Amino acid sequence: MLSCWSTMTMITFSLSTTSAGNHTDQLALLAFKSQISHDPLRLLNSWNTSLHFCQWQGVTCGRRHQRVVKLVLKSRGLAGSLSPYIGNLSFLHTIDLENNSFHGEISSSEVLGRLLRLRVFALGNNSFTSELPSNFSRNLESLSLGRNKLSGTFPKQLCALQKLKTLRLASNNLTGSLPYDLGNLSSLQFIDLASNFLEGGIPYSIGQLKSLYFLGLDENMLSSKLPPSIYNLSSLWTLGLTMNRIVDRLPSDIGRTFLPNLRELFIGENHFFGPLPSSLFNISTLEMLELSRNGFTGKVPDNMGNTQKLQVLSLSHNNQLGSSGHSDDLKFLSSINSTVLRVIQASDCQLSGILHKSLANISFTQLEELILSGNQISGIIPSEIFIKLPNLTILQLSDNFLTADNSFTGSLPVEVGNFEYLVDMDVSNNYLEGEIPNTLSKCLSLRQLSLMGNSFQGSIPPSFSSLQGLKFLDLSQNKISGQIPMFLQNQSSSLQYLNLSFNNFEGAMPTQGIFQNASAFSILGNNKLCGGISELQLPACPIIKQKRFGKHQISLGLKVAIGVIVSTTVLAALLSGRCWVMRRTKNGFSPANSIGKGHFGSVFKATFHEGTEPVAVKVLNMIDHKASKSFMAECEALRNVRHRNLMKILTACSTVDFQGNDFKAIIFKFMPNGSLENWLHPIRSDDSYLTKNLNLSRRLNIAIDVASALDYLHNQCETPIVHCDLKPNNILLDEDMVAHVGDFGLAKSLQRKNSNSGTTDTTSSFSPRGTIGYIPPGRRPTDEEFEDGLDLHQFCKIALRKEVMKIIDPHVLEHEEEEEEEEEANDDHRDIHLNNSEIQRSTRHESGKIEECITSIIRVGVECSMPSPSERMEIKNALKELLAAKKLYFS
CATH class of the missing domain: 1.20.5 (Single alpha-helices involved in coiled-coils or other helix-helix interfaces)
Incomplete structure (x- = not known):
């Protein structure tokens, strides 16, 4: 079939302007195109007779012979099989088809053997299923076939490629053992064979790779001891051996004699045993040290003063690591002298002693995670931890012998809201006073909160309504006053225990939710409460007489x-x-001060007095008869709602101007980072840098902020509110990039279903209003790609069945990705030097977890946009899924 097609093609093309060699290249490219079954970006439309093939997208020709030297179609969403006719591109030195959906077999060894000039062969992150090819040109410098479904053993023929510098075969199905001749690859700098099924030992010849800086063998079945020669790799930056079956000790002089340039050591989940060598911490270049889930014993060395670049220290689940009751087991913490340290994990060991104030020393200002649970630590928790560690988000000290009473004084710092992943907080029986900080509502992972036995005053912050995962709340024995908030009785709340005893609460008791079960809550010592369920035997609330x-x-x-x-x-x-x-005010509403435009008006930046904070003023266009209705709808929707992720109305005005015309305006807090729309789709060329800063972490936080606001509106308000016009233009970002949902001009208030009143919730029965189609981050629903029945929902749904990483906006992972540097198109040979960015990109970042996180996010988006409302995920479940994805991403 293919030969007939090629014959017909030869009749079509004119041979008068091309040489035989050029024509061979053209036919080979057209044969390649014929095997492409899906081209979502329509890149191959340019591959036609109206253009010379050297001008086709992805094709680069040499200047002298006009022969194809590079075929680069990386991350283009292409699907299909790889045509064997690429073997006719005899001048080809680079082929890069990574991050697409190619499948089937990689071309035969005979085909690849004809590419004598080939230096770069990159087909990673596709779905090829053949055995690993072996017959490559001896000029090959980079072989990248990771993240496919390749099988078979490691071919010994590859060990003859003397010029090979980069070998990426991770995440395949390779079996067998590593060949002894691996050491013959004398030019090798980077080798990644992680996530396969390799077994046996690491060959002794590995020590011959004097230029090797990255060795990744994680997640295999390698066993026995490490060859001593591996410690002679003086150029090695990263050694990854996590999740194998290696049984060995670390050499006592590892940091004095060996591995002088080591930056990352990953040997967790093996069978290493014996003491941790103190010389290990003489390696001044160490950045990440992962030693968890082994059998290390004895005391943790306390000579870490040289590790000034250390970012991550993981010692968890070494259940004999510690000095059996000695009081100085934690001395190693105060010996760390790194200003960039982010993570300390030492849970489930045998560490004893007390936490010293020095733990919160000046060098730990970047610490984000401190996990010391499951040890034998005693004493009190130093208050300096909460004050001097501003970036701490995860603190786990459970299952120790710490006391709860720490004699804390003063107010609870508002910075406690920085602990986004805080699960359990107990500061009971101290001397804390002042109001409960509403920033605690930012701790969305909080499950247990105990503030009992202090002197807190004021009321329960309304922002606590966002703590939907809270199960245990003890505010007893304080001086808290006001009414018991109605949001605590919310039926959708997970609250299982509530203690409000011995405070100054007053007014009517709630009767729904947790307040229906007298054994689940306590209100003793609040003498001004009334009503409630009959078991409480409280006095009836007074009736206001006429x-x-x-x-x-x-x-x-x-x-x-x-x-x-x-x-x-x-x-x-x-x-x-x-x-x-x-x-x-002069020029108060001039176009120069305009910062946005909505359905029924414009938004201006303004200040009331010189030196005051700016505000955003939404001026309604009263010419539109619907503007007045929009004004009332927005005021009605926001008058009784309070949430950190909703736009805050400072005030509103309704009057007439000097000509007697109606004038209506709403004044909001000014959002200095503008709308999400401007970050995703900058209009001005000078704004194009914005998308580059909106990485996965920020986008996920924004999605959680928006979901939190919607959950509050749908499930926590006394009268549920539906926004009806949610889109990036209506999501505003403050100075900390926290998202706030705004523009409630089309909002609709609903009635909850009530069997007594007969009213029903009409959430699924009203028609959406506002912008046609949801405008998401990344591609718009009006993208040229979406035609012939394909829409954004289907596009993402299909990607879930294949690989979601291929549909992701490149800016999302910009901190891990880098555009390949364009090289001059010529036929001359040159060396491929690995730059520092590639080295950083190639180190042990958890790409698998990132993909799993993104998959979860895309799945939420698909389930929230199902055609039938009854099939859509509830927003409270969507919020939980997004929080789980965030926890996975930052793990």
Whole structure:
């Protein structure tokens, strides 16, 4: 079939302007194109007779002979098989088809053997299923076939490639043992064979690779001891042996004699035993040290002063690591002298002693994670941990012998909100006072919170309504006042135990949720409470009696209405003055101050007085008859809601201008980082840098912020609110890149289903309003790719069945990815030097976890955009999934 096709093709093309060799290249490229079954970006549309093949996308020709020297179609979403006719591209020195969906067999050894000039062969992150090819040109310098489904053993023929510098075969199905001749690859600098099924030992000849800086053999079945020659690799930066079956000791002089340039040592989940050599910490270049889940014994060396570049120290699950009750087991912590240290993991060992104040010394300012649970640590928790470690987000000290009473004084620092992954917080029986910081609501992973036995005052922060995972809350024996918040009775809350005893609460008791079970909560010592369930035996709440007003009765509802009217009148008078000040300010609403435009008005940046904080003023376009309705809808929606991820209304005004026309405006807190839309799709060329800073971590945080706001609106408000126009234009970012949902001009209030009243929740019955189609991060629904029935939902759903990494916006992983440097198109040979960026990119970042995290996020998006509303994931479940993805990403 293919030969007939080639014959017909030869008839079509003119031979008058090309040599035979050139024509061979053209036919080979067209044969390659014929095997492509999916080209979502339509890149191969340029591969036609109207252009010379040297001008086709992805094709580079040499200047002298006009022959194809490079074929680079990396990350283009291509699917299909690899045509054997690439063997006819006899001048080819680089082929890069990584990160696509090619499948089937890689071309036969006979085909690859004809590419005598080949230096770079990169087909990683596809779905090839053949055995690993072996017949390559001796000029080959880089072989990248990782993340495929290749099988078979490691070919001995590869050991003859004297010029090979980079070998990437990770995440395949390779079996058998490593050949002894591996040491013959004398030019090898980088080898990654992780996540295969290799067994046996590491060959002694590995010590001959004097240029090797990266050796990745993680997640195999390698056993026996390490060859002593491996410690002679003086150029080695990264040694990855995690999750194997190696049984060995570390040499006592490892840091004095061997591996002088080692940056990353990953030997966790093996069978290493014996003491940790103190010389290991003489290696001044160490950045990551992962020794967990082994059998190390004895005391942790406390001579870590040379490890000034150390970022991660993991010693967990070495259950004999410690000095059996000696009080100085934790001395190693104070010996660390690294200003970039981020993670200390030493759980489930035998460490004893007490936590010293020096733990919070000046060098630990970047510490994000401190895990010391499951040891024999005693004493009190130093208060300096909370004060001097501003970036600490994970603190685990459970299963030790620490006391709970620490004699803390003063107020609870607002910085406690920085502990995003805090699960359990107990500061009971101290001398803390002041108000409970509302920043605790940022600790979305919080499950248990005990503040009992202090002197906290004020009310329970309304922001606590965002702590949907909270199961245990003890606020007893304080001075907290006000009414018990109604959000605590929310039926969707996970709260299982609540202790509010001996405070100053007053007013009516809630009767729903946890307050239906008298054994699940306690309110003793609050003498001003009334009502509640009958088991409490509280006095009935007083009924406001009607009073005579002349000859008429004034009901409580009418009194409230009168109060509202009076206060609204006064407020209107005040606001009219403020509006007048804004209108008379020179150039107050000029186009130069415009920062956005919505359905029914424009938004301007403004200040009321010189030196004050700027505000955002949404001025309604009263020419549109729907603007007034939008104004009322937005005020109605936001008047009783409070959430850190909702735009905060500072005030509003409704008056007339100098011409007697209606004037309505809403004043919000100013968001200095603008809208999410501007970050995802910059309009001006000078804004293009914005997307580069919006990496996966920031995007995930923004998604969690938005989901938290929607969960609050849907499930935690007394009257559920549906936004009806959620899109990146309506998501604003503050100075800390925290997202706030705004523009409630189309919002709709709903009634919850109530069997007594007969009202129903109409969430699924009303038609969406606002912008047609959801405008997501990355591709828009109007992308040219979406046609013939394909939409964004289907696009992502299909990717879940294949590989989601191929549809990701390149900016998402920019901190780990780098565009390949373009080299001059010529036929001259040159060496491929690995730059520092590639070295950093190639080190032990958890790409598998990142992919799993992204897969979870895409799955949430797909399930939240199902065509039928009944099939869509509830927002509270979506929020949990996103939080789980975030925890995975930062693990």
